[in-house]
Amino acid sequence: MVNTASNQASIYEIHDLKLDHYNISLNETLFHNANGYIGVRYDFEEGHPDEYGIVPSQYINGFYDLTPMKQAENLYGLVEEKQTMVNVADTQSIKLIIDDEPFSMYSGTILSSRLSLDMGKGITVRNVVWRSPQGREVEINVTRMASFAQLSLFTIEYELTPLNFSGQVRIMSGHDGEVMNYVDLDDPRMNRELIKYITPHTCEIRDEVSYITSTTSRSGLEICSCVKNILFQQHRQEFIIQDNKAICHFETEAIQGNKIHLIKYSVFCDSVRYQSPRQQAELEMEQALACPLPAWYKRQEEYLSVFWNNCRIEIEGDPKSNRAIRYSLYQLIQAVGKDHYCCVAPKGLSGDGYEGQYFWDSEMYIQPFFTITNPGLTRNLLDFRYATLDWARENARILGHRQGALYPWRTIMGRECSGSFPSGSAQYHINGDVAYAVVAYYLATKDLSFIQAKGAEIIWETARLWMETGRFKEGKFHINAVTGPDEYTCMVNNNYYTNVVAQYNLRWAVKFYRLLQGSDGWADLTARLDLREDEIVAFQEA
Secondary structure, three states: OOOHHHHHHOEEEEEOOOOOHHHHHHHHHHOOEEOOOEEEOOOOOOOOOHHHOOOOOEEEOOOEEEEEOOOOOOOOOOOOEEEEEOOOOEOOOEEEEEOOEEOOOOOOEEEEEEEEEEOOOOEEEEEEEEEOOOOOEEEEEEEEEEOOOOOOEEEEEEEEEEOOOOEEEEEEEEEEOOOOOOEOOOOOOOEOOOOOOEEEEEEEEEOOEEEEEEEEOOOOOEEEEEEEEEEOOOOEEEEEEEOOEEEEEEEEEEOOOOOEEEEEEEEEEEOOOOOOHHHHHHHHHHHHHHOOHHHHHHHHHHHHHHHHHHHOOOOOOOHHHHHHHHHHHHHHHHHOOOOOOOOOOOOOOOOOHHHHOEOOHHHHHHHHHHHHHOHHHHHHHHHHHHHOHHHHHHHHHHOOOOOOOOOOOOEOOOOOOOOOHHHHHOOOHHHHHHHHHHHHHHHHHOOHHHHHHHHHHHHHHHHHHHHHHOEEEOOEEEOOOEOOOOOOOOOEOOOHHHHHHHHHHHHHHHHHHHHHOOOOOHHHHHHHHOOOHHHHHHHHHO
16 A cells, blocks of 8 residues: 555646646647557647647557658668558547537636546546636546556547536537647757648447547558447437547536536547458457446556565655656656567657667667566567568668678667668677666576577577677777767767677677577577577677
């Protein structure tokens, strides 16, 4: 049971919400909902003024489109095409009209407002007491959750209570397939071009559930999002489909002091993971609706209880730092992929900074935490690296290496995405980073079956790359013309960090060879990789 101090540290909240563009954008990130598969930036359900340029954004980890990579010259070996994480749909929209007055944080009077993240329950809550221009007062509570128990599920619980009036209420819950990625011409981490990455090709209503199926423009991936709205009181309901947008329109009577309660279930399924996203989405929605929302809240809390029990850190006498470290740990569990189809992007699923691509951060900054506290998640991330090993081999050949594998500096599906060779692709230390993560997982778990099936192959193929890259001179092994973690000092000789991780990689290539020698499947494995004893001797010498 979490103590009182821990409970307090698990709540991050702000009062009297500031409505300037900076704070709105900041809170979109700070209060986003994610579970490693779905990521939803925190936008007001009723929307923002058009001049703010806010783009409601929802992402799927590992779901991407392809776009051309512009180079000064299209020379061999330079990246010509990159992968970009795409905004898949907007299922956040809920517009409220009280008699003839639309609710908006930007009109009328905000009597009180609070936005909170409960890291023990895995939910965000917005509470607003609003007075309309004509004097109607209403309290609105909105609870949002990206489920850890069912990764495809995102929910919004919307409650409103008339405080000083009775009258007619209209609620329009939207499901929009015509979405774009956010563009910022001044931020090199963001998209700089307005590109249509995804196009809806079906928008339908079936059994009061809206389904939108979309396809990416160049990668040919497909995603289906579906939405079910449930209003818990007598009402009139109709659906409107227009321009690949489905709107569920409710009309009901508001009685002073009585709560109006709406639940919005959203489910996402993609073709990276499923053969038929549309069919799978229907099954996932049935599963979501089979349990009442309080049961999903309970499962969410149970999942996080296990997480916090494995990694709780208490900083006594410093509540601010305690809450800060708790928040950081929570972002890790929100960001980390939960299957072998994806990894962890620098911004997690809080936004499309760095275009959702994966870097060395995954292995060197994030995996060590999970290796100690939740090694199953580290195993998933390593499975992803193994699944993309053939792309790493191809990348090595493109860059002129006869054997071995070179992992891409930045990627989503396994191919290199870096637009700059000196500050990106030349960071060969990514190989040592991946190797380090494999070894750390083994040392923590003693999972020899993983090493036999996948880990050793990663270690040996990355070790081969060092032998291709480095040279012996005067009895020492040198690695020249690479870039270390300092991207502002490119193409250096014998970068210390690169040399250290390469040395570690090579040592463990020898250790795993000796450890597995003669084991079941050994002959088949070494024959498949054409791994020879003289290579191991060379690894040892280097």
